[in-house]
Amino acid sequence: MSTVELIATSTFGLEAVVKREVTDLGFDIISVENGKVTFKSDFSGIAKANLWLRSADRVLLKIGEFKAESFEELFDKTKALPWGEWITQDGEFTVTGKSIKSKLFSVPDCQSIVKKAVVEKLKEKYEVDWFEETGAKYTIQVALLKNIATLTIDTSGEGLHKRGYRETALEAPLKETLAAAMIQLSFWDKNRLLVDPFCGSGTIPIEAAMIGRNMAPGLHRKFASEEWPQIGEKIWKEERVKALKAIRQDVEINIIASDIDKRAIEVAENNAFEAGVDDCIEFKSIDMAKLRLNEKYGVIICNPPYGERLGEKEEVRELYKTMGIKFNKLDTWSKYVITSEEDFEKYYKKKADKKRKLYNGRIKVDYYQYYGPRPPKK
Incomplete structure (x- = not known):
């Protein structure tokens, strides 16, 4: 089966977590850069990566990469890429873009040039002058970084944080992908008690339970590339069957999820049921x-x-003081707290063993990690 290059995109700070996930799935890593992990795969790996990656934002199919310092160069090199191998004659495609530190800084112009180049390539491939665009959807991205253009097609569709279980959510919920990363960065495993005393809509405990049960996070949702004939229904069905067989229903998980808000608990219980x-x-x-x-x-x-x-600042800082009084007594426990409060340690009254800079949506946060001793082996 043909080899392709895939890019698992990630929130800044989670590249190492995504790299480990990609490696654990059996893929060969090509490179790790800010916000993305590039790896080799066959066609079935497109389905596998989308179904199983917990902390990545999307899986992109890399079509080509080249230097582009003029619109003419961008057009010619884009047109030279094998778009007809992926986009069908009736395919509906759009172009998104971004540009950082590049001569071609106008994103709308870059999108327009790429769209024209792909259309011209497909006209030659299918020998037609007009496309109905009634078939499968393809989202092309042109990403320019320091004059290097990377052209990809999004295989995921909706972001991978859309697991399908969170039918209802509270205000400012934690993204599922970030929650999964927080768990994987902790000392928790399926044999230990996990407590989330601010569970909100239940994202952290639900993601932990899915990890403990070895449940593929994308098992109950659809992906854009399911409609692509190059991959086919057979591959997706096979990968879903494998994922279903991998679930460990026999594993006992011990998680306590609490919140002062009764409405939050109702929402969390419903989401856990859906998951x-x-x-x-x-x-x-x-x-x-x-x-x-x-x-x-x-x-x-x-x-x-x-x-x-x-x-709200003072009220929250008082909460952090209470957390410190409560949690610091648990000297044999490991504690992990994510917050945007830069002086969290001052109010909590203890310096973290490790602090990792992350982003919760567009909010810069720190992940404070306090390590307890390993429990004795049973």
Whole structure:
């Protein structure tokens, strides 16, 4: 089967997590750069990567890469690429773009040039002058970085954080991809107790339960490339069957998800049911300060309020002080907190063992990691 190059895009700071996921899936890494991991695959790997990647944003099919310092150069080199091998005669395609530190800085102009070049290439391929565009959808991206143009087609469609289980969400929910990365950056595994005392719509506990059960995060959603004849229905069906067989229903998962907001708990319970992991999570409507944690060893992973709105800062800082009083007593536990508060450690009253800069949407955040001792082997 033909070899292709795929790019798993990621939020800044999560490249190492995505690289590990790509490697664990058996793919060969070509390069790791800011916001993307490039790897080799066959056609079936397009389906496999989309179904299984937890922390990546999208999977892009790389069509070509070249230097472009003029619109003429961009047009000619784009037209030279094998678009007809992927885009069908009735294919509906759009062009998106971005440009960073490049001579061709006008993104709309770059999109227009690429669109014209692809149309001209397809006219030659199919020997027609007009396209109906009633078939499968293809989203082409032209990305210019320091005068190097990378041309890709998006195989995912909607972003990979759209798992399909979150029918309802609260205001400013944590992205599923970031939640999955937070879990993978922690010491938690399926044999340990996990607690999220600010669970909101349940994203962290649900993603953890799916990891513990080895459930492919994309199993219950559709992808743009499912409509592409080059991959075919057979490959997608085979990869979905493999994913279904890989689920570990026999594994017992111990997760406590709590929130002071009763409405949040109702939403989280519904989302856990949709994800098929409601039997793994105990939901509680309770104030974090009143939550009783009697286990000797455990892991806390949480996304507490940030206090982004004016007037909320002091209230949130008092919350962080309470968290410090509560969590620092749990000296055999590992604790992980994500927040945009740059002085979190001051209010929490303890310096983190490790701090990682990330982004929650467009908000710059830090992931504070406090390591407890490893529990004794049973």
